[in-house]
Amino acid sequence: MAAANGRSPTGVTGTRRRGKVLEKAILDATIEQLRTVGYVGLTMEGVAAEAGTGKAALYRRWANRDELVTAALAAVLPDPTAIELSGDVRDDLLGLLRCVRDAIALTHGTVFQIVRSEAAEAAGGMMHAVVGERIMDPSQELILEVLRKGVREGTLRPGAASPVVATVGSAMLVHHVVHEGPTVPDDYLFSIVDDILVPLTAP
Structure with missing residues (x-):
């Protein structure tokens, strides 16, 4: 102060x-x-x-x-659309989820915790909208595009490219912040991709 x-x-x-x-x-x-x-x-x-x-x-x-x-x-939230995708599904999923994690780190988890604690307030709705427009929506749309590309190329199972699957990684990150705190370890990020998303989308 x-x-x-x-x-x-x-x-x-x-x-x-x-x-x-x-x-x-x-x-x-x-x-x-x-x-x-x-x-x-x-x-x-x-x-x-x-x-x-x-x-x-x-x-x-x-x-x-x-x-x-x-x-x-x-001013502090990163831009998911600026991420250069490699074409490798696993690497691109990790890159996009890192963007969500960076948003968490840059705001010290503030935004996501406030959305939870003040969800009933107009404030919570306003902040949720900002985060959704800047981070969550574009990240999930890009993840969906990555999944669609994997399906087209045959590296992912048919049906893997669904909006529900595209939200899993981000939802798990937000869940971690709300219940465990704003620091998201690398191991947790890799686990989301390797233990959840890869098996979930494998052909």
């Missing part, structure tokens, strides 16, 4: 920061506030204090809390 004198936790005076530097500090502070107080407890005042700046600096950029949180998530 920033000190009352307007300095950030590192001691840098917030009023001396400008432009992209200040914007990044605000977005980072938003993610930290989501982690510590959740969406329901997050306020523009709290984010400003965390960032070591004034509330006006937030309102010049974002009209309200929803816009700020959406921008913060967009």
Whole structure:
């Protein structure tokens, strides 16, 4: 938490920061506030204090809390469509699931845990929509394309390319975060692919 004198936790005076530097500090502070107080407890005042700046600096950029949180998530979440697929089904499944894991790591598991704990709140719905649009939906669509390619090439069984199968890996990652915490070990990621998806889709 920033000190009352307007300095950030590192001691840098917030009023001396400008432009992209200040914007990044605000977005980072938003993610930290989501982690510590959740969406329901997050306020523009709290984010400003965390960032070591004034509330006006937030309102010049974002009209309200929803816009700020959406921008913060967009800034840290990776882009699944930027992944270069190799053509090997196993490698591509691992690459796409790593993208989901990276999203978890970059947000300290915040988004997925908040979606669970605040699912009944409008906030939970809003955050779920952002994560769905940025990460889950494109990842699962790409996984489905990988499965379809495997079926066409005969390396996967007919029927393996289904929307249900495409959601299994991501669902298991989110389940791990919700129940075990945000750190997803490599062994768990490999197990999803080698022990679940490969046998499930094998011809």
